[in-house]
Amino acid sequence: MRRFWKSGDPFIWLSGGALAFSLVMVAGLVILVLVNGLGSFWPSPIVRLTLAGGKELMGQVAQREKIPQPGAPPGTPERYRIQVRVGNRDLYGADFVWVEEANIVRRDFPAEAVLIERQEWGNLYGFIKEVRDGDRVVARGPVDGWKGLQATLPGAMSTSREIRRVEKKDIGAINYAQEQIRLRMKKLGMRDREGSPEVAQLQQELETLAAKYRVQEARLAELRQSSRQSLVVSAAGDKVKELSLAQIVRAYQPNAMGLWAKSGLYLSKLWEFVAGEPRESNTEGGVFPAIFGTVMMVMIMSLVVAPLGVLAAFYLREYAKQGAFVSAVRIAVNNLAGVPSIVFGVFGVGFFIYLVGGSIDRLFYPEVLPTPTYGTGGILWASLTLALLTVPVVIVATEEGLAAIPGGMREASLALGATKFETTWRVVLPAVMPSILTGLILAMARAAGEVAPLMITGVVKLAPSLPIDGFWPFLHLERKFMHLGFHIYDVGFQSPNVDAARPMVYTTALLLLLVVLVLNLTAILLRNMLRRKYASSTF
Amino acid sequence: MATRAEMAVEELRGEVSVRASGEGQRGYNRGVPGDTGVQGQAGEARTRMEPMIEIRKLNLKYGEKLALEDISLDILKHKVTAFIGPSGCGKSTLLRCLNRLNDLVDGVTITGTIRIGGTDINDPNLEITELRKRVGMVFQKSNPFPKTIYDNVAYGPRIQGLPPRLAMDEIVERSLKGAALWGEVRDRLQESALSLSGGQQQRLCIARAIAVEPEILLMDEPCSALDPIATAKIEELMAQLKKQYTIVIVTHNMQQAARVSDYTAFLYLGALIEYNLTKQIFVNPSKKQTEDYITGRFG
Ligand SMILES: Nc1ncnc2c1ncn2[C@@H]1O[C@H](COP(=O)(O)OP(=O)(O)OP(=O)(O)O)[C@@H](O)[C@H]1O
Numbered sequence: 001m002r003r004f005w006k007s008g009d010p011f012i013w014l015s016g017g018a019l020a021f022s023l024v025m026v027a028g029l030v031i032l033v034l035v036n037g038l039g040s041f042w043p044s045p046i047v048r049l050t051l052a053g054g055k056e057l058m059g060q061v062a063q064r065e066k067i068p069q070p071g072a073p074p075g076t077p078e079r080y081r082i083q084v085r086v087g088n089r090d091l092y093g094a095d096f097v098w099v100e101e102a103n104i105v106r107r108d109f110p111a112e113a114v115l116i117e118r119q120e121w122g123n124l125y126g127f128i129k130e131v132r133d134g135d136r137v138v139a140r141g142p143v144d145g146w147k148g149l150q151a152t153l154p155g156a157m158s159t160s161r162e163i164r165r166v167e168k169k170d171i172g173a174i175n176y177a178q179e180q181i182r183l184r185m186k187k188l189g190m191r192d193r194e195g196s197p198e199v200a201q202l203q204q205e206l207e208t209l210a211a212k213y214r215v216q217e218a219r220l221a222e223l224r225q226s227s228r229q230s231l232v233v234s235a236a237g238d239k240v241k242e243l244s245l246a247q248i249v250r251a252y253q254p255n256a257m258g259l260w261a262k263s264g265l266y267l268s269k270l271w272e273f274v275a276g277e278p279r280e281s282n283t284e285g286g287v288f289p290a291i292f293g294t295v296m297m298v299m300i301m302s303l304v305v306a307p308l309g310v311l312a313a314f315y316l317r318e319y320a321k322q323g324a325f326v327s328a329v330r331i332a333v334n335n336l337a338g339v340p341s342i343v344f345g346v347f348g349v350g351f352f353i354y355l356v357g358g359s360i361d362r363l364f365y366p367e368v369l370p371t372p373t374y375g376t377g378g379i380l381w382a383s384l385t386l387a388l389l390t391v392p393v394v395i396v397a398t399e400e401g402l403a404a405i406p407g408g409m410r411e412a413s414l415a416l417g418a419t420k421f422e423t424t425w426r427v428v429l430p431a432v433m434p435s436i437l438t439g440l441i442l443a444m445a446r447a448a449g450e451v452a453p454l455m456i457t458g459v460v461k462l463a464p465s466l467p468i469d470g471f472w473p474f475l476h477l478e479r480k481f482m483h484l485g486f487h488i489y490d491v492g493f494q495s496p497n498v499d500a501a502r503p504m505v506y507t508t509a510l511l512l513l514l515v516v517l518v519l520n521l522t523a524i525l526l527r528n529m530l531r532r533k534y535a536s537s538t539f
Numbered sequence: 540m541a542t543r544a545e546m547a548v549e550e551l552r553g554e555v556s557v558r559a560s561g562e563g564q565r566g567y568n569r570g571v572p573g574d575t576g577v578q579g580q581a582g583e584a585r586t587r588m589e590p591m592i593e594i595r596k597l598n599l600k601y602g603e604k605l606a607l608e609d610i611s612l613d614i615l616k617h618k619v620t621a622f623i624g625p626s627g628c629g630k631s632t633l634l635r636c637l638n639r640l641n642d643l644v645d646g647v648t649i650t651g652t653i654r655i656g657g658t659d660i661n662d663p664n665l666e667i668t669e670l671r672k673r674v675g676m677v678f679q680k681s682n683p684f685p686k687t688i689y690d691n692v693a694y695g696p697r698i699q700g701l702p703p704r705l706a707m708d709e710i711v712e713r714s715l716k717g718a719a720l721w722g723e724v725r726d727r728l729q730e731s732a733l734s735l736s737g738g739q740q741q742r743l744c745i746a747r748a749i750a751v752e753p754e755i756l757l758m759d760e761p762c763s764a765l766d767p768i769a770t771a772k773i774e775e776l777m778a779q780l781k782k783q784y785t786i787v788i789v790t791h792n793m794q795q796a797a798r799v800s801d802y803t804a805f806l807y808l809g810a811l812i813e814y815n816l817t818k819q820i821f822v823n824p825s826k827k828q829t830e831d832y833i834t835g836r837f838g
């Protein structure tokens with residue numbers, strides 16, 4: 001036994017086992033997220049169920065589970081139930097129903113069943129009855145109706161896209177400009193210059209804008225007029241629904257689709273998810289604003305935390321006189337990494353938002369008050385809070401890198417007549433760069449996954465606009481933003497329609513993992529490039 | 540060790556009998572400081588052999604620990620001076636006083652004066668970077684920067700103000716040639732310096748030091764990590780370099796001291812025991828301790 005222990009084999013088994021255990025756990029998590037997340041875009045068939053009472057249901061099977069039968073004698077046959085996504089929330093009230101399998105008399109998969117994804121009210125399942133243009137019927141019946149829909153839908157969709165573009169872009173720009181002018185007038189008014197020629201000029205501009213606005217509105221009305229086509233759908237349970245084609249996001253017949261068509265649809269849905277805007281209180285559509293917000297926040301955070309952490313570490317290691325005080329500071333910094341993130345969030349609210357932001361508002365944006373500009377949560381404050389949260393990581397990594405640089409390197413530089421600063425700048429900094437990047441990688445990974453402090457410093461469920469847009473000054477750091485981590489929480493736990501949102505939770509989690517991975521890979525590649533440049537074991 | 544040192548001495552005896560006498564006639568012996576300093580030297584020797592570095596009553600303490608005790612010696616221009624002595628006797632410390640690298644160590648106190656070319660280097664008004672440009676150093680452990688070979692050599696000149704690119708190319712080439720490294724690296728100047736072998740790295744460090752054209756070159760055991768061939772190259776180099784530079788070298792290798800140096804100082808426990816012409820020290824040391832050390836009876 002002693003020999004066995006001494007041979008070192010148990011230790012190898014133990015360490016290998018620990019590694020394997022961790023890997024299995026992580027792989028399990030990733031696989032769970034992958035399967036649930038990526039599977040949700042696959043168009044599963046539409047099933048029509050006829051129940052024992054003659055009632056009909058139509059929809060997609062979401063899950064199947066065993067019905068618990070507590071206290072049943074052993075040998076009782078097991079019973080199962082399935083959850084069907086019947087959609088048509090406007091008609092039935094709920095998206096999902098549970099059906100006991102024993103009650104099902106008949107299952108079939110009608111080829112003409114259509115699934116219509118809508119701007120509002122979620123999916124619609126049914127058969128096409130009529131396609132109309134105003135009061136005129138263009139096509140009738142499931143087969144002709146589908147053809148008619150195919151013919152008219154692209155036109156209708158491009159019109160509705162145009163409407164949205166005008167609403168958001170053109171009219172949005174006019175509104176924005178009007179708001180800016182009003183604020184400038186208010187500012188002039190606050191300085192008692194109401195009668196000045198400037199005010200008259202602004203008035204003039206305001207009128208020009210109003211004229212432009214009327215033009216756009218007329219155009220909008222015209223567009224709306226032209227999109228009068230609608231679709232009449234009969235749904236299970238003898239319901240009939242008429243909806244405007246402008247409402248349709250996508251319509252397809254999953255039971256009639258081949259593998260290729262399904263794959264194409266899958267990709268288009270995946271793309272919509274990554275690049276689209278959210279719909280239906282985030283349970284449908286895409287998460288692009290959240291991706292954008294996450295990446296941008298991490299970037300701003302890195303821009304702040306890298307110089308801050310590196311400078312602090314340089315002072316601690318290169319300039320400060322090593323002693324009890326510096327050791328105490330070092331311990332404090334290390335412990336800062338263990339403070340719960342919500343505490344940083346509270347600090348961010350108190351210091352950045354109320355104190356700094358409030359002062360900025362009073363000094364630079366008095367005309368908007370009492371509406372806060374910087375005195376409320378925003379991407380800048382959230383990033384700064386996270387920078388504070390992650391700065392210990394960068395400090396520790398940089399300090400360790402500095403400690404690992406051989407003292408001879410510094411002496412060599414000094415002996416050549418370099419000053420301490422030149423030595424630090426030209427020799428020490430390049431040599432410690434890989435360590436700095438390691439710290440930054442860890443900091444970014446931590447920041448991208450952090451949610452709690454963001455919830456009180458600027459993340460919102462739905463941000464009306466991105467922090468970067470076409471309006472001067474293009475970068476709007478005071479704006480609220482969306483974030484993947486918060487999105488997961490919001491969709492998964494705050495959503496009115498939890499069942500419909502569940503796939504979103506997985507896909508968003510998957511996306512967050514991907515974003516963190518991409519950010520990290522970039523930094524790792526950069527670091528390896530630096531290392532290769534000076535290929536050696538010195539680092 | 541013992542046998543090697545003895546061999547070195549044997550080697551020298553034959554040689555010295557021929558040459559030492561001739562030099563003695565020309566008064567070199569008198570110009571060389573004896574074991575305690577140069578007080579009361581002949582004026583004639585002073586003019587012929589102007590001292591580059593004058594050290595007077597130098598004491599150095601690391602905290603409470605006395606590392607150098609009352610050292611006085613003159614180091615002559617365009618000569619190679621070797622510091623020998625057992626490990627821990629203060630050779631490196633003394634060397635590092637000459638470019639004030641000991642300033643970096645916490646808790647050192649230095650008393651006494653060191654003059655280089657007549658200026659007191661411990662003068663608080665002296666620009667320490669100016670001093671270090673005049674006094675180059677090569678360290679015991681080669682310590683190239685993690686940069687390209689080119690950038691390593693160009694580092695010093697760049698620090699002193701960036702000459703135009705062409706001039707820099709020339710400086711790099713001249714320095715690398717001066718360090719007998721040009722032929723080996725001419726095609727790979729843009730590669731990392733850390734890809735060189737240990738001996739090449741050491742010669743690169745020499746090239747880096749001479750790129751700023753110092754007057755004095757301090758070498759702290761420059762060959763301790765090198766094989767005999769690289770060592771031979773560096774020794775050859777020193778013979779070349781002493782035409783332009785004043786060289787001070789620390790070495791544990793008695794044969795090396797005998798081969799390359801003109802003057803030798805023997806230190807023991809922080810004190811300067813004997814300082815004389817190398818030949819004199821190796822052939823006819825005046826102190827028992829010196830003789831014991833170079834013949835390998837202790838150390
Ligand atoms: N930074 C330091 N702090 C405190 N004591 C030091 C320091 N550097 C050297 N010493 C001490 O000063 C004495 C002389 O050291 P030094 O490095 O000059 O020896 P050396 O003759 O170069 O030895 P070696 O041949 O082993 O290199 C030693 O006793 C050493 O312990």
Ligand SMILES: [Mg+2]
Nearest residue numbers: 630631632759
């Ligand atoms: Mg030494």
